[in-house]
Amino acid sequence: MKAIEVNGVTKQFGALKVLKDINLTVEKGEIFTLLGENGAGKSTLINILATLSAQDCGTVKILGLDPIKQGNQVRPLIALNAQDTTFDAEFSGLDNLKLIAKLRGIQNIPAAIDRVSRQLDLTEFLARKVKTYSGGMRRRLDLAMSLLGDAQVIFLDEPTTGVDPKNRLALWQMIEAIRDAGKTVFLTTQYLDEADALSDHIGFIRDGVIVKYGTPAEIKQRVTATYTITVDEQQVQLAQQLLNEAHIAFTNTNARFNLHADVAAKAMSLMLDHHINVLHYDRDEADLESVFLAINDQENNHAND
Amino acid sequence: MQTIKQLNALTARIVRQNLTNADTIITVIAMPMFMLLFFVYVLGGNIATAGGAGSATTYLRYALPGFLLLTMAMGSAYTSLRINNDRTSGFLNRLHSLPIPRWVILGSHVLASLIFMLLAELAVFVVGLIMGYRVHATIGSVLLFVGLSMLFGLAITLLAIPFSLKADNYASAGGFSYVLLMLLFVSSALMPTKGMAKAVQIFADHQPMTPIVNTARKLLDHSVSLSHNTSIIAGIWLVAGILIFAVLSYRVYAKMYLTK
Numbered sequence A: 001m002k003a004i005e006v007n008g009v010t011k012q013f014g015a016l017k018v019l020k021d022i023n024l025t026v027e028k029g030e031i032f033t034l035l036g037e038n039g040a041g042k043s044t045l046i047n048i049l050a051t052l053s054a055q056d057c058g059t060v061k062i063l064g065l066d067p068i069k070q071g072n073q074v075r076p077l078i079a080l081n082a083q084d085t086t087f088d089a090e091f092s093g094l095d096n097l098k099l100i101a102k103l104r105g106i107q108n109i110p111a112a113i114d115r116v117s118r119q120l121d122l123t124e125f126l127a128r129k130v131k132t133y134s135g136g137m138r139r140r141l142d143l144a145m146s147l148l149g150d151a152q153v154i155f156l157d158e159p160t161t162g163v164d165p166k167n168r169l170a171l172w173q174m175i176e177a178i179r180d181a182g183k184t185v186f187l188t189t190q191y192l193d194e195a196d197a198l199s200d201h202i203g204f205i206r207d208g209v210i211v212k213y214g215t216p217a218e219i220k221q222r223v224t225a226t227y228t229i230t231v232d233e234q235q236v237q238l239a240q241q242l243l244n245e246a247h248i249a250f251t252n253t254n255a256r257f258n259l260h261a262d263v264a265a266k267a268m269s270l271m272l273d274h275h276i277n278v279l280h281y282d283r284d285e286a287d288l289e290s291v292f293l294a295i296n297d298q299e300n301n302h303a304n305d
Numbered sequence B: 001m002q003t004i005k006q007l008n009a010l011t012a013r014i015v016r017q018n019l020t021n022a023d024t025i026i027t028v029i030a031m032p033m034f035m036l037l038f039f040v041y042v043l044g045g046n047i048a049t050a051g052g053a054g055s056a057t058t059y060l061r062y063a064l065p066g067f068l069l070l071t072m073a074m075g076s077a078y079t080s081l082r083i084n085n086d087r088t089s090g091f092l093n094r095l096h097s098l099p100i101p102r103w104v105i106l107g108s109h110v111l112a113s114l115i116f117m118l119l120a121e122l123a124v125f126v127v128g129l130i131m132g133y134r135v136h137a138t139i140g141s142v143l144l145f146v147g148l149s150m151l152f153g154l155a156i157t158l159l160a161i162p163f164s165l166k167a168d169n170y171a172s173a174g175g176f177s178y179v180l181l182m183l184l185f186v187s188s189a190l191m192p193t194k195g196m197a198k199a200v201q202i203f204a205d206h207q208p209m210t211p212i213v214n215t216a217r218k219l220l221d222h223s224v225s226l227s228h229n230t231s232i233i234a235g236i237w238l239v240a241g242i243l244i245f246a247v248l249s250y251r252v253y254a255k256m257y258l259t260k
């Protein structure tokens, strides 16, 4: 049985089609990352998976159960950490955690609270009112509230937004620890390094569909490699002119020209023919950043056709 | 059992929010107290409520039940504000993702609202006692008054729900309560309708607050004369209000939060 199965899911708000045809499966015990820009529909999909809203078409299964028809069976198995933090700012962190522990019917509440507080480095702040917390502390409390209990599938909607680099790393380790404890993590992010560092599989969501799916390594492979040609500072303008005349697409920062693999060689010979002093000619290592840009480019080109 | 624990935990949360929030206490408890003192000691002597010249004592005896309902009406603004806060902050979403029976989620708000309204009512009642108000009724009748208060509280709590769910922010969530206050002002709550301008009087005599307040007054003071019909009309208004507002609340809620 899969942890999550999504087939042909669509969702629209008024005339706005946010999800057009979402298909994906998430295996038990993996970290799956849904990667997409602002407004791509990540939260919309997470809300459907977490029983909060219903899709218009298509089917969803969480551990084999339908979140709409079997919501009461699904909810004990899942935990949702929504994008917006929600807690009572006038109450202490401890009171907030206690409330959720009671709602989840946890037997040994102090032990459970102690565990998540350690996990999220909150122990020393627990007695303080949440309104005195910093943004990062609030985010961690909010996560702790979501992680109380024994959910099998955990939805984390942009959990590291607004968290400083040190704590971000700690959160990554925590997310990996959740996976290593045998649970399934469904993560959303706009950060490519985050998806790269954490995921077993990544799905890119764009314009309401998953435009690319794979392991971080697979996705890197699929990207057309790019090359960087570095020329003499004095000849930047001339190089630009040459590439433009030859209709070769490029981007450049000063003397460093970025080109797709299929045109890099042509550009190189063109420059050499015109006596441009090429200082470096490098094949770039593909990272998720360029995957993202490549997909965006493809999409844009289609749109322009 | 777990369901009762969940209902308890959520209800306690909201009651605590109300009792620890200065704004709420000032508006729902201190404000009606101040109005009571002002009406009784400043205006009361000039308001003839029982024929003949008015006095602070006769006015207090006349108006306290109306002030008690007014206190509850003030509370309804905060019922709406609390639900609206939970919606806009995403807390309702969090609750809906947890294994909690759906009815418990707003049910806890309704229960907390009733508890808080009754506490506020009790506080104003105690001030009334200190000012010299005396109950002239049997225990059974006083219990009926509590029952009437609960029906009234339930009706205005259910009325608050659609506004709380629809309002964009907490500031507009409580707006409807001004209509409730207006209805109470233009009723027999604070003074007899007899002396009102004719058109106003007709309105006052036929809107729901007047029979409800008159019934409340009678239940705490048997010397008040009341036609038998009045309490029946009050009951009909309350039950009809509860049913209509319950259906309305459910519809708005279901559309926003129920996936089935």
Ligand SMILES: Nc1ncnc2c1ncn2[C@@H]1O[C@H](COP(=O)(O)OP(=O)(O)OP(=O)(O)O)[C@@H](O)[C@H]1O
Pocket: A013, A016, A018, A036, A037, A038, A039, A040, A041, A042, A043, A044, A045, A083, A190
């Ligand atoms: N309840 C709603 N009513 C109307 N439109 C909505 C609603 N929820 C989301 N949308 C719209 O759907 C689109 C996708 O929103 P969603 O929140 O799913 O994006 P997201 O990928 O989570 O973005 P972000 O990274 O900014 O969180 C947006 O254009 C948003 O305005």
Ligand SMILES: [Mg+2]
Pocket: A042, A043, A044, A083, A157
């Ligand atoms: Mg989002």
